[in-house]
Structure formats: C-alpha cells, structure tokens
Amino acid sequence: MRNANLLPILPQQLEPLFFEYIETIEIPLLASCISAGFPSPADDYLEENINIGRYLIQNPASTYMMRVKGNSMVEANIHEGDILIIDRAQDAADGLPVICILEGEFTVKTFKRIKDKAFLVPANPAYKSIEVTEEMDMRVWGVVVWILHKPVKL
Amino acid sequence: MDSAQAGEAVTSLFALADCNSFYCSCERVFRPELNEKPVVVLSNNDGCVIARSNEAKELGIQMGVPFFEIRHLVENGHVQAFSSNYALYGDLSDKVMQTLSRFTPHVEVSSIDECFLDLGGFYKVDLHQYAWEIKQTVLQWTGIPVSLGIAPTKALAKVANKLAKKSRKANGVLVLTEPYHIQKALEATKVEDVWGIGRQHARFLKKRNILTARDFAQLSENWVRQHMTVVGVRLLKELRGESCLELEEVAPPKKGICTSRSFGKRVSSFDEVQEATATYAARCAKKLRQQGSSANLVTVFLHTNPFSAQDRQYAASKTVCLPVATNSDMELIRYANIALKTILREGYWYKKSGVIVTGIVPEGHVQLGLLDPVNRGKHARLMEAMDGLTDRFGRGKVRVATQGFDNSWQLRSDYKSPGYTTNINELPTAYVR
Numbered sequence: 001m002r003n004a005n006l007l008p009i010l011p012q013q014l015e016p017l018f019f020e021y022i023e024t025i026e027i028p029l030l031a032s033c034i035s036a037g038f039p040s041p042a043d044d045y046l047e048e049n050i051n052i053g054r055y056l057i058q059n060p061a062s063t064y065m066m067r068v069k070g071n072s073m074v075e076a077n078i079h080e081g082d083i084l085i086i087d088r089a090q091d092a093a094d095g096l097p098v099i100c101i102l103e104g105e106f107t108v109k110t111f112k113r114i115k116d117k118a119f120l121v122p123a124n125p126a127y128k129s130i131e132v133t134e135e136m137d138m139r140v141w142g143v144v145v146w147i148l149h150k151p152v153k154l
Numbered sequence: 155m156d157s158a159q160a161g162e163a164v165t166s167l168f169a170l171a172d173c174n175s176f177y178c179s180c181e182r183v184f185r186p187e188l189n190e191k192p193v194v195v196l197s198n199n200d201g202c203v204i205a206r207s208n209e210a211k212e213l214g215i216q217m218g219v220p221f222f223e224i225r226h227l228v229e230n231g232h233v234q235a236f237s238s239n240y241a242l243y244g245d246l247s248d249k250v251m252q253t254l255s256r257f258t259p260h261v262e263v264s265s266i267d268e269c270f271l272d273l274g275g276f277y278k279v280d281l282h283q284y285a286w287e288i289k290q291t292v293l294q295w296t297g298i299p300v301s302l303g304i305a306p307t308k309a310l311a312k313v314a315n316k317l318a319k320k321s322r323k324a325n326g327v328l329v330l331t332e333p334y335h336i337q338k339a340l341e342a343t344k345v346e347d348v349w350g351i352g353r354q355h356a357r358f359l360k361k362r363n364i365l366t367a368r369d370f371a372q373l374s375e376n377w378v379r380q381h382m383t384v385v386g387v388r389l390l391k392e393l394r395g396e397s398c399l400e401l402e403e404v405a406p407p408k409k410g411i412c413t414s415r416s417f418g419k420r421v422s423s424f425d426e427v428q429e430a431t432a433t434y435a436a437r438c439a440k441k442l443r444q445q446g447s448s449a450n451l452v453t454v455f456l457h458t459n460p461f462s463a464q465d466r467q468y469a470a471s472k473t474v475c476l477p478v479a480t481n482s483d484m485e486l487i488r489y490a491n492i493a494l495k496t497i498l499r500e501g502y503w504y505k506k507s508g509v510i511v512t513g514i515v516p517e518g519h520v521q522l523g524l525l526d527p528v529n530r531g532k533h534a535r536l537m538e539a540m541d542g543l544t545d546r547f548g549r550g551k552v553r554v555a556t557q558g559f560d561n562s563w564q565l566r567s568d569y570k571s572p573g574y575t576t577n578i579n580e581l582p583t584a585y586v587r
Contacts, residue, residue, distance in 0.1 A: 060253035062295035064575060070586035084584060088295045097582050104187025106584040122586070139186075141297075 016073050027052050062089035064142065066099065066106065071110055073097070076123035082149040084108065086142035097144040101137060108144060166293035166397040167304065167331075169271040169285065170311040171254055171292070173247075174299045174319065174326070176267035177205035180246045183297035184574045184582045190235045196221055198202020199416045200566050228569075237567030247298045257288050263399045270308060272401045277331075285327045294335055305330040308399045309392035312349040313339050313367060324327045328379065340368035340393060350389045355382060366562040367393060367413065408445060413433045413437040421457065421504045428494060429558035433550075434509040435483070436488035436557060440544075442481035442511065442536060450479045450513030452486055454493040470497035479515050481532040483540065483554050491556065555557075 009039045026049040032132070057063045076097055084099070092098045098111045100120065109120035109130070118132040132138045173179060177195040182188045192210035194203045202220045203210075210233060215224055216407035227233040247266045255261045260272035276284065285302040292300045303314025310330055317339055318328035330336050346356035348367045358381070364370055369392040378386045386399045411433040420496075421427055431454055442449055457469035472493040480486060490509050543552045 049490070059295070061249045061256075064580075065581050066584045067581045068586055069583050072586040078586060080586075083578075083581065101186045104185075106186075106582060108586050127587075141186075141194040 026050060056085060057087075059087055059089040059147070062142075063145075066108075068108065069085055072122035072127040073110075074124050076110065078144075078147055080107060080125070081147055082147050084144045085146035085148065087145045088142040090143040090145065092140040092143055099141045099144065101117045102130075102140045106141060111140070117133050165274055165277055166306050167273040167276055167281075168306070168311040168397075168401070169273050169288070169302055169304045169309050170308070171250075171269050171271060171288065171300050171302050171314040172315050172319070173267040174301055175207050176247075176298070177236075177238065177243055178207040178210075179298045180243050181234075181239075181571055182207075183246065184571070185234075188234055192227075193223070193236070194217050194233055194237050196569065198238060198567075199418060200568055201416060204238065217548045235569050236273050237570040238494060239571050239573070241277075241573050242571065245575045246296060246298060249536075250292055250298050250300070253292050253295050254288065256291075257284075260401055266398040270401055271310065273304065281329045281331065282327065285329060291326055299326070301326040303328050303330070305336070306395050307392040307397040308401075309349050309389055310336060310395065313343050313393075315451055316347060317342060328367075336395065339367060340371055341366055343367040345370055346392070348389070350385070355386070371431075408441075409514055410510060410512045411438050411441050411449075411514070412508060413441075414455070414506060414510075416506045417504065422500075422502065424498060425501075425558070427498060427504055427507055428491065428556065431490055431494050431509060431556070432487045432554065432556040434507070435486040436554060438509050438511045439481050439483045439486045439537075440541065442514070443517075443541065446517045447514045448479035449486070449511035450476055450515065451511065452476065452489050452493060453510040453512065454490050454497065454507070455510070456494070456497065456504055456507035458502050462503070462505075465503050466501070468499060468500075468502045472497045475513075478528070478530075479513070480528075481517065482530075482535075482537055483534075484503075484533065485528065486554050487554055494514055 030046050057088050064086045066084045066086060068078055068080055068084060071080055077099070078097065086099050090096075092111045094111065094113045096111055097108060099106055099108050100111075100122075101107075102120075109122055112119045112121050112129075118138075120130040120132060120138075122129065165484070175193075178193040181193060181195065190209060191207070192213050192215070193207040194210050194215060195205040196202065197204045200221055203215060203224065204218070206217065213227070213233065215227075215233070221235070222237075224233060228235045243266060245483050251261065253264050254269050254271060258271045258273055258276075261273075262270040264270060271288075273281075273284075276363045281304050289300055289302055294297060301315055301318045303311045303316070303566055305311040305314045310465055314330040318324045318326055321328070328339075330339050330402055343366060345351060345359050345364055345366055346353070348370065351359070351370075359365075359370065361586075364373065371390065374389065375387055375390060378390050382389075392399050393563050415430070415434070417426075417430065438449070439454075451473055453471055453473040455469070455471035456468050458465055460467060460469075474489045474493045476485070476489055486509075494507075533569070540552050544550075572582075574580060574582050
C-alpha cells in the first residue's frame with residue numbers, strides 16, 4: 001500500500017509536480033493511528049484520500065521551496081538538507097520560523113518581538129540571537145509552513 | 155432597457171498590471187543583493203540585451219545592444235548579466251497572474267508580464283487604495299514589482315500604466331477616471347507611445363502635427379476611418395473613454411507559430427542543421443497540440459551570419475504543403491526535413507535556422523485524405539504519451555531520433571541562473587548559521 005512510504009515519498013513526489021500536478025496526487029489516510037508495535041491488519045482500512053498538494057500548500061501563488069544549509073535551527077526540527085515550504089502570503093507573527101533577507105542572503109530563524117525590539121532567534125544553544133537594527137535592512141521574505149525531511153535511519 | 159438608455163453612468167473599468175523590468179525582477183527575487191543594482195538579461199545565445207533594470211538604463215545601456223559592447227561592464231562587476239531563463243520567468247509569471255486573479259474574476263493575460271483586469275462595478279471602492287493593495291500583494295507574495303494603470307477603457311489603462319511607471323509622484327499606481335486627469339494624461343503621452351499606433355501611422359500623424367494622444371483623440375471619426383481604418387476608429391473611441399475592446403479571457407489560438415534560434419556556434423554540417431531543424435519542428439508540433447490545432451503548411455528557413463564579413467552569405471526558405479494537417483512531431487519533422495534538403499547547400503557556415511507552421515486549423519476540423527496512409531489515432535496516442543513524459547521529466551527527455559542527442563549546435567547561455575522554482579535540484583538556499 002502506498003501510504004506505508006508516506007514520508008520518504010514526499011520530496012520525490014513533489015519533484016516533478018511543483019504546482020502543476022498538485023490536483024492529481026492523493027494519498028490514502030488510514031483510519032487508525034500508526035502504532036509502533038506489531039501492525040494490526042484489522043486497523044488497516046481507508047478513511048479518506050488526502051490531496052497532498054492542497055494539504056501542504058494553501059496559497060500556491062505565494063508558495064516557494066528552499067533548501068536548508070547549516071545547523072542553527074536544529075532544535076526547531078530544521079536540519080541541513082531539509083526542504084522548507086514557504087508561504088509569502090502569511091504574516092510573520094511572533095514565534096514563527098521565517099525566511100528573511102539579511103545582507104543579501106536568505107536565512108531562516110524564529111521571529112520574536114520583545115517590547116519594541118525585533119529579534120531573529122536561532123534554535124541551537126551554540127548560536128546567539130540577532131537583534132534586528134535598521135542598518136541591517138532586514139526584510140521578511142516568508143513564513144516556513146512545512147519542513148520536508150527524510151526519516152532518520154536508526 | 156440598457157444602462158445608456160436608463161441614463162446611468164458608464165461603469166466599464168479596466169486595470170492594466172504590468173511587471174516592472176520583468177525578467178530582471180525575476181532574477182532579483184532569489185538574488186536580493188542585486189536590488190537597486192544594474193541588471194541586464196540577454197537574448198537566446200547571449201547575443202544582445204533584451205531586458206534592463208532602471209539602474210542599467212541609467213548607465214546608458216540601450217535595449218538590443220550586442221552583448222560584446224557591454225561585456226567589459228559585466229566583467230568589471232559594474233553590471234550583472236543573466237542569460238534568459240524562461241522556465242523561471244514563466245513560473246513567476248504564473249504566480250503573478252494567479253495573485254492578480256484574486257482581485258477580480260475576469261482577467262486577460264496579454265503577455266508574460268502584462269495582464270488586464272476587468273474592474274467594472276468597482277467604481278464605488280477607493281480605486282487608488284485598491285490598486286495600491288494589488289501592487290503590495292503581488293510584491294509581497296511573488297517578489298515582483300508591478301505598476302497599475304486604471305481607466306474606463308483598455309487603451310486609457312495603457313496610457314495610465316505608462317505614466318504610472320514614469321512618474322515619481324504616481325509611484326507605480328495611476329487612476330484615470332476624472333475627465334480632467336484623462337485630458338492631462340493624454341497631453342503627456344506622445345502619439346507614438348499610444349497602444350495600437352504603429353511606427354508608420356505615428357510618422358504619418360506627426361507629419362500632420364498630431365503629436366500627442368490628446369491631439370489624436372480630438373480628430374474626427376471620419377478622418378481617422380479614412381486614414382487608419384476601423385481599427386483606428388476603435389482606438390479613437392477608447393481614448394475618448396468609450397470602451398470598444400472587450401476583455402479576452404481566453405487567448406485566441408495563434409495563426410502562425412515560429413520556432414527559430416541562432417546556433418550556439420557556427421555550423422556547417424548537414425547533420426547538425428538537420429537536428430536543429432527537427433527540434434524546432436517538434437517544438438512547433440508541441441505548441442500546436444497545446445492550443446488544440448493542426449497545421450497545413452510548414453516553412454523552413456536558414457541563413458548564414460550576415461554580420462560576418464569573411465563568410466560567404468546564403469539565405470533560403472522553403473514551404474511545404476502537407477497532404478493532411480497535422481500536429482504530430484514525426485510528420486512535421488518529416489516534412490520539415492524534406493523542405494530543408496531542398497535549400498541546404500554545402501560550403502556555408504550557418505548561423506540560424508527555423509521552422510514556421512501556418513494554415514492552422516482546429517484539431518477537430520482536419521480534412522482527411524481518401525487514401526491517407528497515416529494511422530492518425532496511433533500518432534495522437536503516441537504524442538499524448540510523449541507530452542506526458544515531457545511534462546513529467548522535462549523537455550527533450552523523449553524525442554524523435556532525427557532530433558539527435560549531441561545538440562552541440564544548441565544555444566550558449568553562460569550566465570544562466572538556476573531553475574529556482576522549477577527544478578528541485580536547483581532550489582534556493584536558506585542559511586542557518
């Protein structure tokens with residue numbers, strides 16, 4: 001059954017389609033939760049089909065993907081090599097992971113507002129928060145709405 | 155009773171949204187450090203400049219200037235040049251058009267960077283505010299700056315858009331609904347800049363001291379009909395605020411399709427010219443299928459480089475009438491090849507070849523020959539399968555053998571940016587350091 005490979009399939013499935021084939025990819029959702037124990041065939045029945053494109057992407061016109069390089073967001077589940085799905089139509093509310101442009105480079109950090117100051121906060125104790133000043137000419141480029149990564153091999 | 159009889163105000167209203175220096179803006183979306191810096195985009199084969207940012211214009215770089223004339227500026231780092239990346243521009247254009255279509259259900263995409271919006275019925279809203287909202291949303295969602303001109307007719311919306319781009323005060327948004335403002339805008343528009351007035355008509359009008367759009371709008375209908383046919387009259391009425399050009403929400407099928415390119419290098423071998431021509435024929439066939447048409451005539455042309463003083467010059471073309479109209483790669487390639495063989499001569503360095511298909515008819519209206527030996531059902535199924543594979547795996551992955559696999563004749567594009575939004579291996583990178 002296709003759903004058994006849900007996570008590993010995602011990046012490959014998205015590769016040729018981008019937003020053209022979105023309507024066509026539907027993946028069955030099973031009624032029961034996946035338990036980590038012995039699989040029970042009795043639970044294994046279809047509840048509905050999920051259109052994976054529509055599930056992941058609310059605003060196709062403003063959605064982009066980017067690849068991650070670096071490790072300052074590991075505790076926010078953003079790892080090197082991950083693919084981020086970014087929506088430029090969303091507001092950069094406090095506490096959301098955002099893509100911003102700093103000195104001509106795209107970077108991903110958590111956006112935080114403390115009183116009248118704005119900060120870009122990493123999710124790795126090895127790095128410091130960046131206080132955003134006017135001279136930095138920082139612009140928010142979009143909000144990370146999904147992170148695509150392969151499951152870790154144990 | 156129609157609205158005119160009822161004495162109601164005319165409520166037609168169009169917006170023209172035009173992307174600013176579109177190709178350059180697309181390159182800047184993923185290269186933000188290039189904002190406010192001189193950027194140019196080069197034609198196929200890196201031949202000449204086809205798009206310039208405002209900063210590049212300020213440096214005096216002209217449209218169409220050969221690349222070698224500004225190469226020193228690029229090599230010294232004064233200007234950033236890009237080879238054209240149509241996959242990126244096409245995808246970003248789709249995003250812009252999708253965003254614009256959120257603001258009205260009726261849109262006409264008139265080119266890759268331009269779109270008319272029917273805002274009829276929006277008279278009661280604050281149009282300036284609405285236009286500003288459209289502009290800001292497109293910029294925020296897609297990264298592409300647009301200018302908007304709003305007016306009661308399409309021709310006036312064009313005038314408004316042009317002024318919106320030029321005027322610092324307008325800052326990219328101009329609403330022309332007040333008669334006084336419309337007159338001022340027409341005064342400020344040169345007659346040669348009016349949408350639909352070609353070079354010849356502009357020369358003709360200027361000789362008669364008709365220098366601005368306002369001068370033109372004051373002409374008599376009879377005089378315009380006499381000298382510029384009914385098309386001119388329509389334009390006259392449009393400039394006077396009477397809407398004659400409707401929104402074309404579905405683009406009409408093209409009447410002729412041409413695919414031609416300059417070769418990346420000088421080519422003399424028959425095989426290479428043949429491969430290139432076959433590839434162009436296949437692209438024409440694909441375009442025909444996309445618009446649901448077939449062609450009756452195929453023309454092939456080729457020529458040497460007219461700017462090369464040391465080469466012998468030769469140019470020729472040949473048109474072949476097909477027995478049955480077709481949109482099959484294999485058939486068009488076959489007939490393009492027949493045409494090519496009649497004009498290809500040995501001993502020349504060829505610079506460019508191309509294929510033009512004409513006599514285009516709807517796919518369903520093809521007249522079959524009585525003794526037609528081609529199994530058309532099979533061809534159609536095969537083409538459908540090939541198109542499916544092409545859409546999935548990219549252009550050229552499946553092809554007719556005549557198109558070859560070496561393709562050393564193909565274009566040069568030394569400065570091409572990645573397929574940021576169309577190729578998963580070339581996604582932009584976000585750094586988390």
